[in-house]
Structure formats: C-alpha cells, structure tokens
Amino acid sequence: MTEPVVRASGLTKRYRGGGGEVGALDGAGLEVAGGEFVAVCGPSGCGKSTLLSVLGGLLRPDGGELDIGGTDPYALAAGARARFRAENVGFVFQDAHLVPYLDVFDNVMAPTLAMRVQGAAGRARELLETFGLGDRRAHVPSALSAGEQQRAALARALLASPGLVLADEPTGNLDRGNAERVLGHLADCAAGGAAVVMVTHDEGAMEAAGRRVTMDSGRITDEQ
Amino acid sequence: MSLWRLTVREILHRRTGFLLGVAAVVLSVLCFTGSVALLGRFDADTEEQVGRMAAETARLLKAHEDKMRRTTKGLGFNIHIFPESQDLAEVYAKGYGSETMPQEYATKLADSEIVTVNHLLPRLTKMVEWGERGRTVLLFGVSGQVPIAFRGANKKKPIMGPVAPGEIVLGHELHQGEGLAVGDKVMFNGREFEVSKTHRQRGTVDDITVWISLEAAQEMLGQPGRINSILALECNCESVDRLGEIRGELGAILPGVKIIEVQGKALARAEVRNEAKALRAREQAEFERGREAVRATRAAMIGVLVPLVALLSMAWIAYLTFVNVGQRAREIGTLRAIGVGSGKVFGTFLMRAALMGLAGASAALLIALAAGFGDALSAAVWAALIGGVILLASAAAWVPALLAAGKDPATVLRHD
Numbered sequence: 001m002t003e004p005v006v007r008a009s010g011l012t013k014r015y016r017g018g019g020g021e022v023g024a025l026d027g028a029g030l031e032v033a034g035g036e037f038v039a040v041c042g043p044s045g046c047g048k049s050t051l052l053s054v055l056g057g058l059l060r061p062d063g064g065e066l067d068i069g070g071t072d073p074y075a076l077a078a079g080a081r082a083r084f085r086a087e088n089v090g091f092v093f094q095d096a097h098l099v100p101y102l103d104v105f106d107n108v109m110a111p112t113l114a115m116r117v118q119g120a121a122g123r124a125r126e127l128l129e130t131f132g133l134g135d136r137r138a139h140v141p142s143a144l145s146a147g148e149q150q151r152a153a154l155a156r157a158l159l160a161s162p163g164l165v166l167a168d169e170p171t172g173n174l175d176r177g178n179a180e181r182v183l184g185h186l187a188d189c190a191a192g193g194a195a196v197v198m199v200t201h202d203e204g205a206m207e208a209a210g211r212r213v214t215m216d217s218g219r220i221t222d223e224q
Numbered sequence: 225m226s227l228w229r230l231t232v233r234e235i236l237h238r239r240t241g242f243l244l245g246v247a248a249v250v251l252s253v254l255c256f257t258g259s260v261a262l263l264g265r266f267d268a269d270t271e272e273q274v275g276r277m278a279a280e281t282a283r284l285l286k287a288h289e290d291k292m293r294r295t296t297k298g299l300g301f302n303i304h305i306f307p308e309s310q311d312l313a314e315v316y317a318k319g320y321g322s323e324t325m326p327q328e329y330a331t332k333l334a335d336s337e338i339v340t341v342n343h344l345l346p347r348l349t350k351m352v353e354w355g356e357r358g359r360t361v362l363l364f365g366v367s368g369q370v371p372i373a374f375r376g377a378n379k380k381k382p383i384m385g386p387v388a389p390g391e392i393v394l395g396h397e398l399h400q401g402e403g404l405a406v407g408d409k410v411m412f413n414g415r416e417f418e419v420s421k422t423h424r425q426r427g428t429v430d431d432i433t434v435w436i437s438l439e440a441a442q443e444m445l446g447q448p449g450r451i452n453s454i455l456a457l458e459c460n461c462e463s464v465d466r467l468g469e470i471r472g473e474l475g476a477i478l479p480g481v482k483i484i485e486v487q488g489k490a491l492a493r494a495e496v497r498n499e500a501k502a503l504r505a506r507e508q509a510e511f512e513r514g515r516e517a518v519r520a521t522r523a524a525m526i527g528v529l530v531p532l533v534a535l536l537s538m539a540w541i542a543y544l545t546f547v548n549v550g551q552r553a554r555e556i557g558t559l560r561a562i563g564v565g566s567g568k569v570f571g572t573f574l575m576r577a578a579l580m581g582l583a584g585a586s587a588a589l590l591i592a593l594a595a596g597f598g599d600a601l602s603a604a605v606w607a608a609l610i611g612g613v614i615l616l617a618s619a620a621a622w623v624p625a626l627l628a629a630g631k632d633p634a635t636v637l638r639h640d
Contacts (some may be wrong), residue, residue, distance in 0.1 A: 049638065058561055059634035079565050086563020093637065097558040101237030102230070109225040114563035156562070 004067075005163050005195035006032040006055055011064035012218075013050050024050040025061065026218030032197055034163060037190035039209035040199045047218040048199040049168055055197060056166045057085045069163050086114035090157030090194075092186075094169035096149035098141040098156075104128065105137040108155045117160050127155035131185060147178025154185055165189055167198040171205050183208040227568055231575045238548065242580060245544045248537040249584020249613055250591065255533045256609070257592045259526040261600035266522065270515045277511055281504050301455035302486040303341050303470060305329075310452075310482060319362075319429055320349040324450035327367075327438070329478055333454065336477045340470040341456040345369050348441045348451050354434070356411045357402055361395075362433040365441020365451075386437070392417035393435035396425040412436070413444060458485070538620035541577055545624040549573065556628055557636030566629035573625035574618050581617030585610040 009029040015022045024047045032038050040048050053059035054066065057073035066072055069088055073081050098107045108124040111117060128134050131151040141149055150170060157165055167186060171179035183205055190196040190210070198209060206212050214222035235242045306315065310323040330346035348365035368386025387393055392412060394404060399422040404410055408419045417436065425431060442448045458470060467485045474483055549556070556569055589606055592598035601609065 053634045053638070056561070058637075079567070082560070082563050082565045084563075085561070089563075091561050093558075097554060097637075099230075099555050099558070101233045102225075106225055106229070106233070110559065110564075111562050112225045113227065113230065113559065113568060114565065 004031040004033045005069055006030060006197070007065075007067040008051075008055060009065050011051065011054055011061045011066065013047070013054060013059065013061045023047075023218050025054065025064075027064070028215065028218060028220055029064075030055075030197075030213065030220060032164075032195040034193050034195050035190055036211060037187055037196040037209045038198065038211045038213055039206040040197060040213045040215060041201065041206055042215035042221075046215045048215055050218075051215065052166050052168050052197065052199050055164070056089050056091060057081050083115060086111055087160060088162050088164055090160070090162040090165040092150070092154050092157050092165065092167040092170045094172040096141065096146075096153035098149055098152055100141055103138050103140055104133055104144065104152050107141065107152055108159055110156055111159045115160065120159060123159055123161075124155070127158055128152075131155050132181075145178070146173050147175070147181065150174060150178065150182050151185065154182060154189075158189060161194075163194055165194050165196045167196065169200055169202075170198060171200065171202050176204070179204065180208075227571055227575060231572050231579065234552075234572070235576060235579065238551065241544050241548055241551075242576070242583075245541050245577070245580040245617075246584040246587065248540045249581055249617060250588045252530075252534045252537040253585050253588035253609065253613060254591060256530050257588065257600055258597060259530055261592075261597035263519070263522060263526065264600050266519060270519075274508075274511060274515070278508060281507055301343065301345065301457050303456040303458050304484050304486070305454040305456065305474065305478070305481050306452070306484070308480045308482050312482070312484065315484070318351065320351075321452050322350070324348070324447055324452045325481070327442075327449050327451045329481070330451065330454050333474070333477055338473055338477065340473045341458050343369050343455075343457040345455040346438065346451040347453055347455060348438060348445060348447060349453070350445055352413070352445075355413050357398075359398070359401070360432070361398060362429055363441055363444070364433050364435045365438040365445070366435055367438035387435050388420065389437045389440060390417060391420035391436070393421040393423070394419060395423050395431045395433040397431040398434065399423075415440070415444070534616065538616055541580060541617055541620040542624060545573060545577060545621040546627075548576070549624045549628040552628070553631065553636055556631050557633045560631065560633035561637060569631075570625045570629035573621055573628050577617045577621030577625070578614045581614040582610065584617070585613040 008031070011025045011028045013023075013025040015024055026047075028047065028051055030038075030040075030051070040051065042048055050059065054061045055068070057068070060074050066074065068084075071084065071088075073084050076084055098104075099110060102110070105124060105128065108127060109120055112120045117123065125134075125137070128137050131154065133148060133152055133155070136144060136148060136152075141152070144152065150173070154167075154170070157167075165186065170182055170186070174182060179202065186196050186198060187208060196209075198205065200206060212222075212224045213220055214224075304315075306312075306321050307323040307325040310321040312321075315321045327346055330344050333341075333344055346367055348363075350363050351360060352363045353359070354361045366387055392410060394402075399405065399419065402410075404419050404422070406419050406422060410417055410419060412434065423430060436444075438451070442450060467483070470485070471483050474481065559569060560566070589598060589610070592600070598606075
C-alpha cells in the first residue's frame with residue numbers, strides 16, 4: 001500500500017438554510033491511498049456528495065482535518081486552492097457537465113484554462129482514443145450519447161493526471177454497458193496510481209471498486 | 225484552450241443574446257454619430273446661409289451706402305480752409321473771406337499723403353458788380369478739384385468739375401433773370417464768355433453766383449496766383465475728435481491756415497454712413513443669435529438623447545449579461561470545480577461584453593459610412609469612440625461578471 005493521498009478526519013459540515021441547520025457531515029474520516037478505488041455508498045442525504053465536495057477542495061468543512069497529498073487545500077487562498085484543484089483533483093459528475101458549445105476535444109482541454117498542462121493536446125487525443133471517442137472529438141456534447149458524454153467528462157478529469165479522482169454517481173445516468181465501461185476506466189485510473197473516490201448507489205459500481213465505505217448520518221459507518 | 229476561444233465559441237453558440245447586445249450598441253453609436261452629423265450639417269448649412277446673407281447684405285448696403293454717399297456728397301464741401309489772417313466774422317457775414325493765400329497750397333495738400341479730407345477745391349470768391357447787367361453777383365473762380373496724388377487711380381470722383389477758360393456757369397436767378405441759356409454768348413465785366421451750364425434753383429447764394437475759371441477770376445480781381453479758400457470734404461472717419469484730427473493733419477502740412485467745419489453737412493454724411501454700417505451689423509447679429517438659439521436647442525436635445533440611449537444600451541447589455549450568467553451557471557460551476565479561477569470567469573464575461581461593444585461600434589461605423597454620414601467623425605474620433613464603447617460595454621457587464629465570478633461551485637453543483 002502506498003502513502004495515503006487523502007487523509008481526512010473528524011470532518012463536520014452543517015448547511016444553514018431557511019429551515020434551520022442541517023448536518024451533512026458529522027465527524028467523517030477517510031484515508032485513501034494512491035492506487036485505491038473507493039466506493040462511498042449510503043442512503044440519500046447521508047453526506048456522500050458533501051464529503052466528495054469537501055475532499056475536492058470545493059466546500060470548506062466546519063471542522064476536522066484534511067490533507068490531500070500533503071496539503072490542506074483550505075489553508076490556501078481561493079486562487080491557490082483553485083490552482084490546487086486543477087493540478088491535483090479530477091472531478092466526474094453524475095451529469096457529464098460538459099460545456100455545451102465546445103466540441104469534445106475542447107471540453108477535454110478545458111483544464112488548460114486553469115493551468116498549463118505539458119503536452120495537453122497529445123494527452124487529450126490519447127485519452128479520447130483510450131475512451132473510444134477518437135472519432136467524436138469534433139462533435140459537440142449534444143451529439144453524443146450519455147455514455148460518450150460521461151467518458152468525455154472522465155477524459156477531462158484525467159487530462160492533468162491528477163493524484164485524486166472524485167466521481168459523484170458517474171454511472172447514475174448510464175445503461176449497464178456504458179456504466180461498466182466508465183467503471184473500467186476509473187479502475188484503470190486507480191491502477192495507474194491515482195486515488196479514486198466514487199459516490200454511488202449502484203451495486204455494480206460498488207463491486208467494481210476495491211473498497212467500499214458506507215456512510216450514514218454524516219459518518220463512515222462501515223468499511224469493507 | 226484559451227479564454228478567447230471559450231468566449232468566441234460561447235458567442236457563436238448563443239448568437240441571439242450577443243446580437244441583441246450588438247444591436248443596442250449599434251443604435252447608441254448611430255444615435256451619437258447621427259447627432260454629430262446633424263449638428264455638423266446644420267452648422268455647414270447655416271454657415272453657408274450666413275455667408276450668402278453677409279454677401280447679399282454687403283452688396284445691398286454697399287449700393288445703399290454709395291447712394292447715400294452720392295446724396296450726402298451732393299450736400300457739398302464741409303471743410304473750408306482759409307488763410308490764418310482771415311477774420312471768420314467776415315466769413316460768416318458774407319459767406320466768403322477777403323484774405324487770400326497762394327494757390328500752391330492746394331497743390332501742396334494734394335501732393336501730401338493726407339487722409340482726413342478729400343476733394344480739394346481751390347477757389348477765389350468775391351461779391352462783384354456785373355456791369356453789363358447791373359446786378360450784384362458772387363464771382364466764383366474755380367479751377368476744378370486738385371487730385372490727391374498718392375491715391376492714384378482710386379482718387380475720388382470730383383464733386384465739382386472745372387470751368388474751362390472762356391466759359392461761364394450761371395446760377396438760377398441770373399440765367400432766368402437775364403434769359404440766358406447754355407451756348408449763349410455773354411459779356412461779363414468786359415470779357416466775353418459762353419454759357420456752358422446753368423443751375424436750377426437751389427435757394428442759396430448759388431442762385432446769384434457766376435462760376436468762371438480760377439485763372440480768369442484771378443485776372444479779373446487782380447489776384448494772380450491767389451485764392452481765398454480751399455474747399456474740401458472730410459473723410460467718413462470714425463473718430464472721437466474728427467475736426468481735431470483734420471486740423472492736426474492739415475496744420476502739419478499748411479501751418480498758416482485756419483479750418484472750419486460745416487457741422488450739419490458733416491454729421492449728416494457720417495451718420496448716414498454709420499447707420500448703414502450699424503444696420504448691416506444688426507441684421508448679421510440677429511441672424512447669428514437665431515442660429516445660435518436653434519443650435520443650442522438641438523445640442524441640448526442631443527445632450528439628453530445621446531446619454532439616455534447610451535444608458536439604456538448599457539442597461540440592456542447588463543441585463544443580457546445577467547441572463548447569460550444565469551444560462552451558464554452550470555458551466556461556471558463546472559469550470560470553477562476543475563480549477564478555473566474566478567478572474568478567468570470574470571474575464572470571459574467582460575471579454576464577451578467588450579466584443580459586443582467592438583462588433584456594435586464597427587457595424588455602426590460601416591452603416592454610417594454606407595449612409596453617408598460616417599465622415600461626420602474623424603478617424604481619430606472613431607477610434608476613440610470604438611474604444612469608449614468597448615469600455616462602456618465592459619463596464620455594463622461588470623456587475624453580472626462579478627456575480628458569475630463569485631459563484632460558489634459547490635453550491636451551483638449541489639443544486640444542479
């Protein structure tokens with residue numbers, strides 16, 4: 001086992017809204033090493049997506065400690081944290097969240113808006129070939145199937161070869177075949193040395209991950 | 225991937241919103257340029273009108289002035305130059321003086337560069353008996369006006385022409401009373417003359433005056449080479465002390481003379497001329513005032529209209545950018561999540577608005593050129609205008625762009 005890429009302990013997060021405070025994380029802790037593919041599951045509202053946002057440096061926790069590859073992203077200023085995300089974290093969402101007016105190739109290249117990526121164009125072409133989208137690179141997202149869109153989003157997440165890949169229900173909108181394909185690519189990504197954390201309800205997806213973590217009421221309640 | 229590429233692709237994707245913004249900019253710029261062109265055209269038209277009017281006024285008034293000059297000149301000489309020894313009481317009593325001075329004085333004046341008087345007429349006058357006819361007449365020996373040398377070809381037309389040797393001109397009472405007509409031979413104190421001209425009644429001493437050549441009069445009166453006055457007509461010089469100036473100038477040339485001015489004639493002449501000039505100035509000023517008033521009204525309207533249209537256009541661009549930010553919320557969240565900084569998000573909205581300004585101002589330039597009023601602004605002003613429009617469009621998008629840049633990606637994606 002390699003060194004943990006993610007070290008989180010005692011994370012808490014409460015949302016404040018019109019109906020009062022809602023607890024999303026209540027002392028959650030997680031360590032994920034490079035090369036690990038972790039599935040986070042649990043009932044709706046248990047704090048899975050919040051945990052992912054906190055781990056990705058998007059949502060500042062109310063308490064707890066976080067270390068991503070030796071850095072606490074919340075100790076950084078906003079601009080530096082954005083750069084940190086660009087360099088170290090790849091996001092895959094339930095909806096592909098591709099930019100609708102950019103073609104597939106430009107969508108995969110989107111992280112270069114945030115940072116310079118050495119050999120980005122070649123890497124983008126390579127990823128598109130790997131994910132079976134070599135002939136779709138000039139198409140806009142609306143011309144792609146859901147599975148193709150999700151693979152394009154995965155390619156975008158991997159362009160900068162991040163050490164941490166966070167996937168929020170990446171197979172939620174996909175049929176079995178496409179879901180297996182995406183999960184295969186995520187597994188490959190972990191095999192390549194990245195720490196992959198995936199939130200899912202999908203049993204098949206859980207099985208594809210090497211480790212399963214269950215959450216309930218904002219805590220990690222079980223690990224297999 | 226560059227911000228430029230992202231912005232341009234987005235514009236091409238959401239053309240309608242962008243074109244609506246461009247249309248607002250086109251409208252604003254055309255409104256401004258059209259206003260400047262209208263004012264410019266108004267200025268040019270009225271300038272031309274002023275020119276035409278000035279030329280016409282000048283022509284009419286010159287004709288009027290010439291007419292008045294001739295009329296007032298007909299009033300006769302208004303400056304009388306006498307020998308210094310002349311008793312003016314005698315002049316006022318008899319209408320002429322008995323003292324004499326050399327005839328060369330007139331030549332001396334004419335050869336100088338005198339400017340305060342014109343029409344120099346040396347004369348020798350005396351009340352005499354017309355022996356053959358048993359009448360008392362005023363004998364007027366006149367040589368004709370002495371041209372003022374330095375005025376050259378521009379010398380004034382003479383008020384009174386010379387009387388040739390052997391000829392005689394008779395006042396009304398004389399030719400009427402004696403039954404003489406032009407061409408008649410008549411004896412005057414032992415000399416024969418031919419009547420060359422007869423005057424109609426003037427109601428003055430002219431009615432009993434006999435004009436003969438100066439030389440003949442000098443011989444007849446035993447005063448060869450002598451005259452008893454020089455008549456002149458003063459210039460219409462606008463001056464505080466007209467007579468003082470005339471005295472100063474004449475005194476420097478002819479130290480031994482005294483000068484009197486026939487006020488009524490002088491004033492009439494000067495006032496007519498000055499009135500004509502004032503009338504011209506008043507008409508011109510009145511037109512200029514009217515023109516300025518119309519221009520000021522138009523400029524005031526434009527001064528309200530142009531900023532209003534510009535403000536409405538900016539508000540429209542701001543609104544369109546707000547809409548654009550709303551349409552792109554998910555995209556903004558995604559880009560922020562993958563590490564794109566808020567500055568770049570801000571930049572893409574500002575760049576979009578700036579391109580809106582650039583496209584709108586450029587289109588307005590082309591339209592203005594095609595419509596024929598593009599040249600109302602110089603190239604430098606156009607460049608400044610385009611630059612200004614880009615800045616204003618960017619300023620209009622500032623708040624929505626800030627809103628976009630400040631979007632929290634976690635919140636956007638959580639609510640997605």
